[in-house]
Amino acid sequence: MRAFSYLPHPSRVVFGAGALQHLGREIEALGARRALVLSTPGQAAQAERVAALLGERAAGVFARAVMHVPIESAQEARREAQRLGADCAVAIGGGSTTGLGKAIALESGLPILAIPTTYAGSEVTPIYGITEGGVKKTGRDAKVLPRTVIYDPELTLSLPVPLSVASGLNALAHAAEGLYAHDGNPITELMAQEGLRAMAAALPGLVADARDLAARGDALYGAWLCGIVLGQVSMGLHHKLCHTLGGSFNLPHAEVHAVVLPHALAYNAAAAPEAMARIAAALGEPEAAQAPQAVQRLAARLGAPLSLRAIGMPEGGLDRAADLAVQAAYPNPRPLERAALRALLQRAFDGAAPRG
Numbered sequence: 001m002r003a004f005s006y007l008p009h010p011s012r013v014v015f016g017a018g019a020l021q022h023l024g025r026e027i028e029a030l031g032a033r034r035a036l037v038l039s040t041p042g043q044a045a046q047a048e049r050v051a052a053l054l055g056e057r058a059a060g061v062f063a064r065a066v067m068h069v070p071i072e073s074a075q076e077a078r079r080e081a082q083r084l085g086a087d088c089a090v091a092i093g094g095g096s097t098t099g100l101g102k103a104i105a106l107e108s109g110l111p112i113l114a115i116p117t118t119y120a121g122s123e124v125t126p127i128y129g130i131t132e133g134g135v136k137k138t139g140r141d142a143k144v145l146p147r148t149v150i151y152d153p154e155l156t157l158s159l160p161v162p163l164s165v166a167s168g169l170n171a172l173a174h175a176a177e178g179l180y181a182h183d184g185n186p187i188t189e190l191m192a193q194e195g196l197r198a199m200a201a202a203l204p205g206l207v208a209d210a211r212d213l214a215a216r217g218d219a220l221y222g223a224w225l226c227g228i229v230l231g232q233v234s235m236g237l238h239h240k241l242c243h244t245l246g247g248s249f250n251l252p253h254a255e256v257h258a259v260v261l262p263h264a265l266a267y268n269a270a271a272a273p274e275a276m277a278r279i280a281a282a283l284g285e286p287e288a289a290q291a292p293q294a295v296q297r298l299a300a301r302l303g304a305p306l307s308l309r310a311i312g313m314p315e316g317g318l319d320r321a322a323d324l325a326v327q328a329a330y331p332n333p334r335p336l337e338r339a340a341l342r343a344l345l346q347r348a349f350d351g352a353a354p355r356g
């Protein structure tokens with residue numbers, strides 16, 4: 001056994017269909033008296049429902065979360081939290097809403113109770129991101145780690161299938177890159193492989209029936225494990241490419257992950273054979289070297305977008321994306337070579353088969 005260190009992030013997790021009923025108990029356990037409920041405009045009705053459940057402990061609802069947390073939105077929410085005398089943020093929704101809660105917590109130290117309704121995984125990471133002047137900056141700070149997470153698969157039943165699939169592939173990406181992280185360890189690898197297995201097994205079920213609560217529960221369990229991996233270890237080329245493409249070309253977050261993952265894995269396959277073996281095993285693919293192709297086949301079977309063209313990437317931006325990808329590179333098993341990355345981006349743009 002190799003030497004390693006592991007510091008678990010302390011969140012309390014309450015999991016299960018109907019788990020939202022425990023909200024009052026969990027808020028009380030946090031010692032909160034005035035919770036500000038956060039959501040996107042699209043999930044305002046859910047946020048009002050949460051506020052109603054909180055009763056006197058609800059300070060108000062701020063339903064203006066925006067993807068990638070623009071600084072203006074963060075500042076507005078911070079002012080609202082202060083104006084209402086909030087002592088806690090309850091974030092119900094996807095990574096955009098959790099991200100807004102984190103922006104509040106980063107400045108104020110307010111505890112967050114997260115109720116995730118996508119598979120992004122932000123609820124179990126100490127990672128925050130804020131966008132200013134068109135540039136998204138991310139960082140890590142223990143203050144932003146939600147103290148409590150309520151995973152209730154019933155709340156994900158309304159997540160449309162295409163979004164569920166793309167978000168599930170976003171989760172798979174955390175686990176897959178975690179398997180070749182330079183700072184990984186046997187515990188994160190266990191969670192990554194189980195997260196991959198659970199998510200890959202759940203997604204076909206929820207594509208077949210969006211209201212399959214068992215599949216929704218399995219997907220949320222997989223998302224939790226994949227999110228823990230993201231929070232524990234360093235991400236590599238794949239996340240770098242997605243942050244570049246999402247941040248500089250305003251492409252939708254989860255869909256970018258869905259398209260790029262097979263290509264980034266193929267780029268790294270020869271340099272990370274053990275990771276490929278684990279990914280392949282989790283996906284039921286007999287040949288380790290075929291792990292990237294197995295990911296793309298899964299994405300195709302689930303109806304995920306397979307090309308950057310299909311999600312709005314301008315072909316004229318590929319050169320710039322390759323330039324940006326080699327700047328401030330994330331740690332990666334294979335060194336980043338601009339020409340090879342440009343070729344990778346072209347294949348991803350065209351929706352071609354992944355190649356190393």
Ligand SMILES: NC(=O)C1=CN([C@@H]2O[C@H](COP(=O)(O)OP(=O)(O)OC[C@H]3O[C@@H](n4cnc5c(N)ncnc54)[C@H](OP(=O)(O)O)[C@@H]3O)[C@@H](O)[C@H]2O)C=CC1
Nearest residue numbers: 040042043068094095096117118120122125127158159253
């Ligand atoms: N810090 C971290 O550790 C991480 C941060 N992130 C960040 O999170 C963001 C992406 O998160 P993601 O979850 O993909 O995106 P969003 O939070 O934007 O949610 C994606 C979509 O899901 C819809 N949705 C969410 N919940 C429901 C529901 N219950 N019913 C119906 N529709 C629903 C939203 O609709 P509507 O807009 O109408 O509400 C939205 O269109 C990015 O900014 C990313 O960088 C992602 C992963 C980890």
Ligand SMILES: O=C(O)/C=C\C(=O)CC(=O)O
Nearest residue numbers: 127128129138170239242
């Ligand atoms: O950009 C952030 O807010 C932080 C991390 C992520 O988005 C992880 C991801 O790319 O899914």
